[in-house]
Amino acid sequence: MNPSPRQLAFDALVRRLSPELYRFAYWLCKSRALAQDILQECYLRAWRSSEDLRDVNSAKAWMMTILRREFLRTFERKQFDLTDLEDISIADTVSPSLEAQSESNLLRQMIGKLETKYRVPLVLQVLGGLTGAEISAELGMPEATVNTHLFRAREQLKAMVDIPAGDALKDKMNQHSNTGNLSNTVNIGAAREHRRI
């Protein structure tokens, strides 16, 4: 039997968005198992109400909203007791060097330790590509508060991973420049823009 147009559209939605949505779910709840559950619930809801999706281009924003609501709904309803398996470090196949890999792993642990009020806006900004105003609308809090939380989130992370300052930083920057790593950083804005929902 041939799949229906609705089924084909759903499959395309899974292929296109699920890796990003999984990442989003994972960093919201910090548990792989729960992220999978939330993502599945999110897609199940999306399937059931797919008639509401009129514009395919807005699918990501629509799905992220469903996912975030599902996350909040789940947390409102349940008291979690996640003795997690997350202590297993996540295999990093993206970072170029061992040093960078360990930095990423350390940062992952630190992101997980951020308070929810700091982590959620950061996730929305970095993974969702949302602006401060959009995060403010999404979370229903003043933009100034969102900005404060974003600032504090970064400050805490930087302090935790001990980003070098002054001359040591210059040396490190020069090293990165020489190896071409710094060139990656100029594309951050473009990458975030690409993720925009």
Add this chain to the structure above:
Amino acid sequence: MNTAEFESLLGIDPSQAGRKAEAKALQASGVCIDAELRLARALKFEHTLDQAFDIDMPDELQAKLFALADVGSSFAPQAGARLISRSRRWLAIAAGVSMCAIAAFVGYEGNVQPQNALLAQHCNDHLVHEPFALSRRTVVPKDLVERMFAMNGFATHTADGRDLTTLLGDVNYLAPCTVDGKTAMHLVVQTADGPVTVLVMPKVANDGASEVRINSALVRISPLSRVQNSLGAIAFVAESSVSVDAVEARFLKALGVV
């Protein structure tokens, strides 16, 4: 803008368009002589942050998501359902499901306690998340099974020295999951009659041993400890026509419950 204000902006969103121009202007004016270095530092941190956020999706998850369309189809709204508002429709569905569940619990076994009734419902609901797991026939390597049980605090050898995985027999699906927000191990064991789903939940509260029928499914719950009111339960879920007795006996023996 001074240096402190620029640093604040970098802390809020260093990748925003226009930051480079701001840094250049600040440095050129002498207000902040290392503005460009500060921006470069902030962007480097953002790059690390991006890499840290970048985690891979589990391989099997996409297959589960594709399968959801089949599951979702059975709940697809019928033509005319729009006559009822969306929220009311959900309320109606929720109320209907609850009524069916309660009726089933009471109808099947009057002595099922509310905690187990709810747990059985959660276990049955959980199957919707992993429908493809029921058709898995490959055998999960024993070392993975052993590792998963060990990570969840189970002894890998019985008191008389027998190996846990040998006692369990073949396991055809294994995944860490959550049931009602609590850590669980989700296993599927194929039997001659059909698949039996086993949910090992080390931290759930339960009312002791009981059996619950939900529509055509049977959920049998056993406590993981003989100590009354202690946490931990194991649930066996299967179609009513499938006998879970043999699988239950193996698991309870392997986990030292009997």
